[in-house]
Structure formats: structure tokens, C-alpha cells
Amino acid sequence: MSTTANTQLEAIHAMMASGHRSVRIERHTLLLWGLAAAFLILAVEVIFSKQRFPEIWLRSLSANAFIAVVLTAVAIWDYRLTHRARRMRDETLSFVQQQLMKVWWLLVGLIVLINLGMNFFGGGYMFYGVLLTVMGVAFYVHGLFSQQMLAWIGVLLIGLGLASVAVKLPFALMEWLAFFVFGLGLPFLALLLPRTENHATHQRRLLAALAWLTLVLVPTGVVYEWSKRVARPDVPATELAVFQRQPQTVRGLQVVRLPAGTLVPVQIEITGDVLEGAGTALLPMRLARPVELVLRDGELDGRFRVGDDEWKQRLYNLRVRMTDLSALLRSSDGPQVTLKANFGTEN
Helix, strand or coil: CCHHHHHHHHHHHHHHHHHHCCCCCCHHHHHHHHHHHHHHHHHHHHHCCCCCCCCHHHHHHHHHHHHHHHHHHHHHHHHHHHHHHHHHCCCCCCHHHHHHHHHHHHHHHHHHHHHHHHHHHCCHHHHHHHHHHHHHHHHHHHHHHCCHHHHHHHHHHHHHHHHHHHCCCCHHHHHHHHHHHHHHHHHHHHHHHHHHHCCCCHHHHHHHHHHHHHHHHHHHHHHHHHHHHHHCCCCCEEEHHHHHCCCCCCCCEEEEEECCCCEEEEEEECCCCCCCCCCEEEEEEECCCCEEEEEECCEEEEEEEECCCCCEEHHHHEEEEEEEEEEEEECCCEEEEEEEEEEEECC
């Protein structure tokens, strides 16, 4: 075979290989989206706190608008950097690559809308499980058309998201898991992809996936255990009877212990456009187990402990389960409405 023919064959093979690998996630894409998501996970709760935004509707709309602005800026920045990187390599964005980018943007927008809906209609403790699952789908779909390693990581993310909801992981643990998935896992994936892209066996991809999973799970567990120790107050508990004899202007940190059997009046307020009336009811409930509450400058700060269990945060661990609203209409009794709810804590 002549030299000219060999050169032409090599050019054809190079062109085919380049076309086969035209769909891929750039390294800066994983870095930008990962670090931006990690920043939002930590910053949104601090910036849009209940103290700054007492009204839930204003807090939810402001927080989600901020999230949307940050992610839109990241999307524009990523798009421009991707175009510049392709031009420097004398490449163009293929049709499939452009459609996958649109799918990515669609799923990111869906996550923002899900978060907004959960702020108003409940179920927010499942948000990070849903977040990991949706992003796992995004990686898996992208991996079907490009690097197989992305599909492997996508399956892991889907598994993590579904498992976190199925086993009822504490919200704080799920939050740290999501933080390290994006803040540490995605930058590590950006370094891992070039090493598993060409001529990688299934064994090498499996080892790489296990290394990625370990890198995410180990810091999550360590930081979560550390946060539980930090949340534990370092002051002795004061009995309720002693606390009630104290002046109302006590400053600083204080732990009050409510013994089992303590009467806790539960005030319920119901409003709507169908029913009208007093709208309030007072239910005399009693504690089934002793509870310790933390006060800072006379105000509850959300930390509590049931019996001798671990300290928890009301924001994260208090859930309403098995809510049921039923109505009856009988000739003998007339209309009746029954509301059932189960309040409990999660580990």
C-alpha cells in the first residue's frame, strides 16, 4: 500500500474517532456546576434565614430567584467556555451535544421548580434525595452518548438519591451528602474522566466509581458526626419547675428539661375559603417521653432531644407523617370533617 493511501486511511480513522468523541463534558463544566451547587447548598439557608425573611412566601420566592440567577449565570459562563474550548481545538459543538445541553438545562430548571413547590406544599426533607436522583439521570443520559464513566456515576447518584429517601436518612446528613457530591465529587470526576475515557476496561471503571463513591461518603460521614457533637449543648439541663421560677430576662444558652407527662397545649389554626368561624382550637396534649429544649437568650433555637437520644434540629428532624383529611355527609349527623396527623422525629 502506498504512503498516500496510508495517510488517507489514518486521516479517515482520526476523523471517525474525533466524531465518535465529539460529545463529552468539558472539565470546566463539572467544576462550575459542582462548585456553584455546593455554594448554594451552604449559602441559601444562611442568606435567606427565617430571621431575615419571616414570611414563608417571600423567603421561598427570594431564595429560589437567587438560585435561578446563580444557575443561569453558571449556564451562560459554561456555554461560552465550552464554545471557546472547542474553537481552540478546531472543533464544533455537534447536534447531539447541543441537545444534551438543553436536557441538562431543563433538568436543572426542574430542580429549581421542585424546590419552590416543596417550600409551599411540603416534603422538603426529600429535596436532596430528589436532587441527586435528577442529576443522576442527567449524567446517565449524557454518558449514553459520550464517556461511559458518566453513566456509571449517574447510576450511583440515582442509587444514592433513592436510597436516602427509602431509608429515611436525616435531612442534615442528606444535605452534607449533596454538598460533597457537588463540591468534591464533581471536581474529582473532572480529573477522573480523561483517565477512564480511552481503552478503559470495566474493572478500571468499577474501581474508579468505587473510589469516587468513597471520596464522597467518607467526608459526609465524618462531617455529619462532627456536626452532631457541635450541636450538643455544653450546659447542664434545668428542670421545668426551676425554669418557671426564673426571671424572664435570662440571657445566654440554657437547656430546659420537660418531664414525661408535661401538659403541652397545642393551638391549631385553620383558615380557608370554604369554611369560616373561630378557626382555632386548643388541644391539651401530654409528653409521652421527656424532652430537652435549648434556649438562647430566652428564645428556642430549634435544638431538642427526646429522652437520652441524640440532639436534633427541629428544622431537619420534625416531620408530619400519615396526614389524612376525610369528610362525611350523613342524614343523621350532617357534614363532618376528620383530620388525622402523626407528628414524629427522625434519626
